[in-house]
Amino acid sequence: MLEMKNISKYYNPGTVNEMCLFEDFNLKIEEGEFLSIVGSNGSGKTSLLNIICGSIPLEDGQIYVNGKNISKEKEYKRNQMIGRVYQNPSLGTCPNMTILENMSLADNKGKIYGLSRGTNKARTPYYQELLQQLSLGLEDKLNTKVGALSGGQRQAMALLMATMSPIEFLILDEHTAALDPKTAELIMELTDKIVREKKLTTIMVTHNLRYAIEYGNRLIMMHQGEVVLDKKGKEKEEESIENLLDKFNAISIECGN
Numbered sequence: 518m519l520e521m522k523n524i525s526k527y528y529n530p531g532t533v534n535e536m537c538l539f540e541d542f543n544l545k546i547e548e549g550e551f552l553s554i555v556g557s558n559g560s561g562k563t564s565l566l567n568i569i570c571g572s573i574p575l576e577d578g579q580i581y582v583n584g585k586n587i588s589k590e591k592e593y594k595r596n597q598m599i600g601r602v603y604q605n606p607s608l609g610t611c612p613n614m615t616i617l618e619n620m621s622l623a624d625n626k627g628k629i630y631g632l633s634r635g636t637n638k639a640r641t642p643y644y645q646e647l648l649q650q651l652s653l654g655l656e657d658k659l660n661t662k663v664g665a666l667s668g669g670q671r672q673a674m675a676l677l678m679a680t681m682s683p684i685e686f687l688i689l690d691e692h693t694a695a696l697d698p699k700t701a702e703l704i705m706e707l708t709d710k711i712v713r714e715k716k717l718t719t720i721m722v723t724h725n726l727r728y729a730i731e732y733g734n735r736l737i738m739m740h741q742g743e744v745v746l747d748k749k750g751k752e753k754e755e756e757s758i759e760n761l762l763d764k765f766n767a768i769s770i771e772c773g774n
């Protein structure tokens with residue numbers, strides 16, 4: 518379980534550009550939950566993910582994982598229990614390395630030789646088996662540089678690589694936003710399959726309201742650093758794109774947009 522308690526986050530603190538994004542923010546994510554996060558631009562979605570991953574500092578508050586306070590843990594340490602997939606497919610893979618080398622790198626995540634370029638030949642059949650599940654034919658292109666793959670193929674690999682080592686949390690930061698509709702659909706189906714198989718606690722930021730409704734078992738909407746809608750279970754199942762759009766409109770009107 519992940520718990521964010523009394524979180525305060527300021528950007529540019531102590532300067533004329535100081536901006537308070539989160540003030541006494543609280544969020545609890547249960548083990549095995551698949552949480553979709555939607556919200557207007559600038560509402561704090563990516564900052565929230567960065568706070569969980571330890572990529573940005575906090576002014577105040579604590580983050581607990583299964584009761585353990587990890588607020589002071591460095592990003593690289595938290596990365597051992599977190600798999601993250603970004604909007605840009607290049608960020609989750611090394612374009613100058615081959616598919617085999619990338620798979621090996623992900624396999625070695627968290628180990629002392631984790632940044633080694635060398636590959637463990639004995640693991641090759643296992644990597645091929647994993648790649649086969651993508652149904653993209655990548656298992657036959659092990660020596661192809663990842664930079665030569667399409668965005669969709671790279672994102673499928675990024676997803677596979679992020680979830681190869683044992684992790685507690687999968688963090689998806691608009692991971693289908695840069696893909697064409699058909700490829701985005703494929704990546705979402707693949708995401709759902711991996712999340713179910715590995716029973717991963719998942720946090721997905723998306724601007725795609727249909728994906729937010731269709732996938733996962735909890736949906737929150739953020740606005741100006743606050744959760745303005747939180748639906749779980751049956752309530753979430755009954756949620757519709759129209760309702761979400763109405764909520765978006767209501768928020769915009771409140772803001773005078």
Ligand SMILES: Nc1ncnc2c1ncn2[C@@H]1O[C@H](COP(=O)(O)OP(=O)(O)OP(=O)(O)O)[C@@H](O)[C@H]1O
Nearest residue numbers: 528529536538556557558559560561562563564565
């Ligand atoms: N490094 C930074 N320095 C200063 N302000 C920042 C920084 N990063 C984010 N912000 C501000 O914090 C607010 C929230 O940004 P964030 O990127 O978390 O929003 P978001 O909901 O992910 O937006 P989007 O949907 O556009 O990706 C915005 O007003 C943004 O300008």
